[in-house]
Amino acid sequence: MKDPAAPDASEGHGGEHGPRLSPVDPVEPGGPVQEPPPVRRRSWALDTTPLRNRAFRRVFGGVAVTMLGQQMTLVAVPYQVYELTGSSLMVGLTSVVALVPLVVFGLLGGAIADAMDRRRLMIITSVGAAVTSALLAVQALLPGDGHISVLWLLAAAVSAFAAVNQPARSAVIPAIVGPDDVAAANALSMTVRSAGVIVGPLLAGLLIGLGDLSILYTVDAIGFVLAVLLLRGLPSLPPAGVSGPLRLGAAVRGVGEGFSFLRTQPVLLMTFVVDVIAMLFAWPQAVFPELSQTTYAGNANSLGWLFAGVSIGSLLMGLTSGWVSRVDRQGAVVLAAIAVWGVAIIGFGLSSALWLSVLCLAVAGAGDMVSAVLRSSMLQTAAPDEMRGRMQGVFIVVVAGGPRLGDLRAGVLASSVGVSAAMWSGGIVIVVAMAVVAVAVPSFWLFRASQADELAEAARRRMAD
Structure with a gap:
């Protein structure tokens, strides 16, 4: 999970928007040096402006050290389930088992x-994740695989x-980098995740071939330990208006307030x-083990390539995402990007060649990267600080829960009508659905990033009333 890199020496005061960390460094005795903001190049290259911020470098570094192990684990768990059961349906059910705590927590x-x-919360949950990954390594060594x-x-x-860690780490981004750099910060983090999702599955496929799953889980545990060390360097990051100790009852009531x-x-x-819609009808991961042992059985690392396919496209899009951080018509571009995802999944469902399947997955990943960056930015900037954690909690449930429901759908349909039909039918549903959303919800289609502050302020006033 994300974990930061040397806090800025001064926190400043963010008023009702929460603490602001000065991106400028060093800090002189008289206060933070006010330097003119860096000039952004209007290019396609990845915008690295947020990396000038010390605290964000810690957050970014934490993503980098955990991504490899996390992605190896995401390959190892479904593979181990398929080895134990020989069923794609059981692989899909494994995703549902993980979905329940994801929704609740x-x-x-x-x-x-x-x-x-939020800093303390990130440390506690990262320690818990490290322990859990270590236990996964131990169970992989038990008799009977x-x-x-x-x-x-x-x-x-x-x-x-x-599920508890991610809302906190996403909610701190606007406070650390400021609203103008939120989209660029999200693009940076998602790009390094995409790199991990490429390398992790490919390396996992090779290690699985050696027959030792415990190594994959151990790498994950080590990554979380490093993440904790990085997190400790952040300053305190309380939400706006919060100064006392946590009251669990108030937090539980806060869930209802968030939905209201x-x-x-x-x-x-x-x-x-x-x-x-995008994840439920076209998430393809549950069919990868079956494809690797049937259609693409002739390729020794077809499993790794299939798992890496979406992130290959995400990484390439991330490296050329300078334009994404400058998009104003964010709602319209999100709908277009998800439609691209749907078209690419149609191609994946109809493909019978590994290289073409990976290419289609890569195109889908490029669309998903654009959608994810812009949707995250919309939530982080158009919601007031005191609601950002709850909005990110719902976001995590949707982003991680959607693929799990998609796994179940794909597993059920693949077992009944075949892998191909399970995939291309879902892609068609997505393309049609995005057109319907554009017509039925014009406020989303017309949303502009330049309106985000006004929307957040209006929401804040409504909450105060």
Whole structure:
């Protein structure tokens, strides 16, 4: 999970928007040096402006050290389930096992992130994730290549810790870098994640070939330990208006308050709806083990390439994402990007060649990268600080829960009508659905990034009333 890199020497005061960390360094005795903001180059290259900020470098570094192990684990768990059961349906059910704690703790974690120091919350959950990954390594060494019940229990624990950690780390981004750099910061983080999702599955495929899953889980545990060390260098990051100790009852009530708030914000609500549609009808991961042992059995590392395919496209898009951080018509571009995802999944479903399947997955990943960066930015800038944790909690539930429901759908359909039909039918649904959303919810289609501050301020006034 993300974990920061040397805090800025001064925190400053963000008023009702929460603490602001000065991106300028060094800090002189008289206060932070006010230097003119860096001039952005209007190019396609990845915008690295947020890396001038010490605290964000820690956040960014934390993503880098955990991504490899996390992605190796995401390959190892479904592979181990398929080895134990020989069923794609059981692979899909494993995703549902992880979905329940993700929903419960994602929503609760978002409320907790709005009620306590977010730095402390990130440290606690990262320690828990490190312990859980170590236990996964131990179970992989048990006689009989592990046990499905133990594997499911630990997979649920992984989801629970991630669900509490991620809302907090996403909610701190605007406070660390400021609203103008939120999209660029998201693009940087998602690009390094995409690199990990490419290298991780490919390396996992090679290590699985050696027959030792415990190594994959051990790398994950080490990554979280490093993340904790990075997080310790951040300053305190309480949400706006929070100064006392956490009251669990208030956090639980905060979940309901978050949903009440969301019902009054159709633009924010639709950022979740469109992603649920995309993931539910076209997430392909559950069929990868079956394809690797049937259609693409002739390729020794077809499993690794399939798992890496989406992130190959995400990485390439991330490296050329300078234009994404400058998009103003964010709602319209999100709908177009998800439609691209749907078209690419149609191609994946119809393909019978590994190289073409990976290419289609890469195109899908490029569309998903654009959608994810812009949807994250819309949530982080158009919601007031005191609601950001809860909005990110819902975001995590949708982003991580959607693929798990998609896994179940793909597993069920692949077992009944075949892998190809399961995929191309879902892609068609997505393309049609995005056209319907554009017509039915014009406020989302017309949303502009330049309106985000006004939307957040209006929401804040409505909450005060």
